[in-house]
Amino acid sequence: MGKYKYSTSEQETLKVLKMQEEQLKHLEKDIHEDFVNGNKDAGELADIRRRTEALLKKRGLTPPDPKMLEHIDTSIKIDKSEIPDWSELANKANDIYSEEVPFEDLLSKEEFQFCIDEVQRINDEFSVKTGILNKKDMAFLMVATALQTARWLIIQELCGDLGQTIDKDSRLDHNDRSIKESVKESNKSFQERFKDHGHRESEKKYKSWEQIIFSSAPYDTTVGSPNFGENLEGKYHRYKTLGHDPVLGWIFGTANFVTDTCTLSNLNSYRISRKGTPHFSEQTNLGTIFYEVFDSTKEDWLRLPAGVFAEYIHLKSDVFTKLGLPVPIIEVFSESLAGDLYKSQYDSLCLLRDLKIVGKQAGFSILINMIIGLVHGLLYDPQKDGDRKLYEVRTRKILSISNSLASAGNIAYAIGTEDWRKLDVGGILVTLYRLFTDVRFITKVKKDFIETEMDKSLADEIKELDSYFK
Numbered sequence: 001m002g003k004y005k006y007s008t009s010e011q012e013t014l015k016v017l018k019m020q021e022e023q024l025k026h027l028e029k030d031i032h033e034d035f036v037n038g039n040k041d042a043g044e045l046a047d048i049r050r051r052t053e054a055l056l057k058k059r060g061l062t063p064p065d066p067k068m069l070e071h072i073d074t075s076i077k078i079d080k081s082e083i084p085d086w087s088e089l090a091n092k093a094n095d096i097y098s099e100e101v102p103f104e105d106l107l108s109k110e111e112f113q114f115c116i117d118e119v120q121r122i123n124d125e126f127s128v129k130t131g132i133l134n135k136k137d138m139a140f141l142m143v144a145t146a147l148q149t150a151r152w153l154i155i156q157e158l159c160g161d162l163g164q165t166i167d168k169d170s171r172l173d174h175n176d177r178s179i180k181e182s183v184k185e186s187n188k189s190f191q192e193r194f195k196d197h198g199h200r201e202s203e204k205k206y207k208s209w210e211q212i213i214f215s216s217a218p219y220d221t222t223v224g225s226p227n228f229g230e231n232l233e234g235k236y237h238r239y240k241t242l243g244h245d246p247v248l249g250w251i252f253g254t255a256n257f258v259t260d261t262c263t264l265s266n267l268n269s270y271r272i273s274r275k276g277t278p279h280f281s282e283q284t285n286l287g288t289i290f291y292e293v294f295d296s297t298k299e300d301w302l303r304l305p306a307g308v309f310a311e312y313i314h315l316k317s318d319v320f321t322k323l324g325l326p327v328p329i330i331e332v333f334s335e336s337l338a339g340d341l342y343k344s345q346y347d348s349l350c351l352l353r354d355l356k357i358v359g360k361q362a363g364f365s366i367l368i369n370m371i372i373g374l375v376h377g378l379l380y381d382p383q384k385d386g387d388r389k390l391y392e393v394r395t396r397k398i399l400s401i402s403n404s405l406a407s408a409g410n411i412a413y414a415i416g417t418e419d420w421r422k423l424d425v426g427g428i429l430v431t432l433y434r435l436f437t438d439v440r441f442i443t444k445v446k447k448d449f450i451e452t453e454m455d456k457s458l459a460d461e462i463k464e465l466d467s468y469f470k
Contacts, residue, residue, distance in 0.1 A: 144368065
């Protein structure tokens with residue numbers, strides 16, 4: 001008789017059985033050596049093998065015959081097409097286990113500890129590559145900190161302190177003749193430009209475009225306001241009327257000019273009567289005012305541009321006076337704060353001056369950061385510094401630390417002198433921005449680093465598994 005020829009599936013089964021038999025032989029050898037050497041566990045291991053074989057026989061499974069295993073072709077590998085795909089395995093697992101299975105339950109204690117150790121190893125490796133600044137980095141850190149500190153000291157000397165109030169010697173009285181002449185000339189120029197448009201009387205008694213530009217600002221009126229429970233505080237009425245707001249005035253002041261009304265910071269609105277001395281005559285509302293602006297403009301389109309022009313001329317005439325214009329918008333949210341600032345002679349021009357100082361502080365701080373970052377980046381050496389992104393992490397750490405040290409020094413200086421006008425507001429804002437963006441960048445780089453290292457381990461495992469298949 002010829003030699004029995006096994007089918008492919010039988011050969012694969014026999015291969016697995018042969019591998020098990022070889023493992024058992026190795027186990028027997030180890031048990032024998034342990035027994036010879038006096039290992040007490042040897043007898044227990046042999047007993048386990050005997051009980052395992054008895055259990056296999058009880059379930060109808062016969063241990064492989066060593067002679068049968070000799071005919072197995074060990075070069076045969078499992079075809080990948082015979083392996084179920086992931087979705088099939090997942091569906092089968094879901095059918096068996098309907099409840100959620102915690103990730104920890106899928107791993108043994110040793111495997112779980114290995115994962116923890118592996119993540120800790122990668123974290124330690126990232127810290128070594130990015131957390132410790134070398135001599136070159138420390139030199140950049142000291143130079144950057146020195147430049148940032150010198151910056152806010154120099155800017156204070158050149159630009160002065162924040163929060164300076166109105167210099168009355170450089171301002172005009174509200175009724176100065178030059179102001180009146182300038183307003184008069186501007187109004188005549190507007191009138192001359194649109195003289196061909198003509199004068200159109202309103203059927204609904206709205207103001208004509210000429211009346212709009214030549215009439216006094218309705219929100220300069222304070223007479224009669226107490227009759228409606230409003231206290232406009234005389235000469236300080238500007239912070240209580242939205243027409244004098246350098247920002248909101250372009251909306252509310254324009255509407256007031258077109259409709260002869262006055263809108264206050266509490267959003268109450270009143271009609272201004274021109275009979276005799278201009279005075280508060282009756283209460284109205286913003287909805288009515290804006291509808292009348294729309295309706296009046298439908299009659300004559302030039303009335304809206306005339307209102308915008310009149311608002312511009314009035315703001316221009318008030319902005320350089322000794323009382324100036326209030327800090328914009330604040331009066332809507334906190335009338336008391338707006339009043340305190342205005343009465344302390346801090347107006348919109350003072351705010352504009354401070355914004356310029358803050359802008360210079362921030363601008364020079366950003367410029368120094370750019371120079372330090374550029375020079376540090378130019379000194380990058382792939383052989384010594386490793387991955388480019390990890391090197392950039394060190395660059396950002398240098399900038400964040402130097403900005404923080406300079407800002408901390410400025411704050412300490414302001415506290416020590418008890419003068420908050422010395423604050424380097426622009427530099428502090430840049431520092432906060434850097435801390436936010438740099439921490440986010442470093443976190444992203446660290447996440448990518450961990451994922452890359454974990455992918456390397458996974459790739460090695462997959463490569464080893466692939467070696468078992470066709």
